[in-house]
Amino acid sequence: MSAPRLRPARPTDAGRVGQILSEFIDETPWMPRLHSRAEDLSIAGRMVDAGWVTVAETSQIEGFVAQRGDEVLALFVAPGARGNGVGRRLLETAKAGRVRLTLWTFQANDRAQAFYAREGFREIERTDGTDNDEQLPDVHYVWESEALR
Numbered sequence: 001m002s003a004p005r006l007r008p009a010r011p012t013d014a015g016r017v018g019q020i021l022s023e024f025i026d027e028t029p030w031m032p033r034l035h036s037r038a039e040d041l042s043i044a045g046r047m048v049d050a051g052w053v054t055v056a057e058t059s060q061i062e063g064f065v066a067q068r069g070d071e072v073l074a075l076f077v078a079p080g081a082r083g084n085g086v087g088r089r090l091l092e093t094a095k096a097g098r099v100r101l102t103l104w105t106f107q108a109n110d111r112a113q114a115f116y117a118r119e120g121f122r123e124i125e126r127t128d129g130t131d132n133d134e135q136l137p138d139v140h141y142v143w144e145s146e147a148l149r
Contacts, residue, residue, distance in 0.1 A: 002058055003058075003085075003089075004056035004057055004058050004062050004063075004081075004086055004089065005056070005057050005058070006054055006055070006056055006057075006089060006090065006093050007054065007055060007057065008051070008053070008054055008055075009047075009048040009053035009054065009055045009064065010048070011045070011048060011049065013048060013053070013055055013061060013064075014041060014044045014045035014048045015041060015044075016055075016060065016061040017044035017047070017048060017053060017055065017061065017064050018037070018040045018041030018042075018043065018044035018045070019040075019041075020061070020063065020064065020076045020077070020078050021040050021043070021044060021074070021076055022037045022040045022041075023078065023079060024076050025040070027079065028109075030106075030108045030136070031106075031108075031134070031136075032134055032135075032136075034133055034134065047066045047073070047074070050068070052066045052067055052068050052073060053065070053066045054067070054090060054093050054094075056077075056081075056086045056089060056090055058081075061078075062077060062078050062080075062081035062086050063075070063076060063077035063078060063081055063086045063087060063090055064076060064090065065090040065091065065093065065094050067094045067101075070098060070100050070101055070102060071101070071102050071103065072091075072094050072101055072102070072103035073103075075087060075090055075091065075094075075103075077090075087115060088119065091119055095143065095145070098145065099144065099145045099147060100142065100143065100144050100145070101121075101142070101143045102140065102141065102142050102143075103116070103121070103140075103141050104132070104138050104139065104140050104141070105138065105139055105141070106129075106134070106136045106137065106138050106139070107126065107136070107137040107138060107139055108136060108137070113139060116141050116143075119143070120143050121141040121142065121143045122141065122142060122143075123139055123140070123141055124140050124141065124142050125139070125140035126138070126139050126140070127140070
């Protein structure tokens with residue numbers, strides 16, 4: 001796979017962004033489906049319209065990161081593009097120009113936890129999930145730029 005081009009998402013990207021999100025939910029046994037695929041597309045459209053989404057694109061969109069200020073709201077990579085550095089490139093884009101980032105992931109998502117640890121995030125909190133929609137135990141992470149260390 002050639003290196004993806006990173007760019008701000010356009011409204012016409014919402015379908016593919018929603019599809020990547022839905023595919024993750026469908027393939028993850030521990031993840032409850034709270035929304036229909038159409039609702040996933042609507043959620044993606046709202047994030048794109050808000051200007052929060054950056055996509056990684058080769059011949060199609062391979063992944064996306066949604067970021068609001070210093071918070072990463074979502075980072076997903078399409079199944080066929082995982083393990084090829086797409087997630088790392090998206091995360092580097094999120095870090096650019098920031099001194100600090102925070103994000104949440106689920107405790108059951110071992111792959112994401114290992115990824116964020118490799119990328120310099122440190123765990124600051126674990127919860128039982130009562131405050132998230134999925135009601136799944138989660139982990140809160142923070143990253144601080146080298147300038148702060």
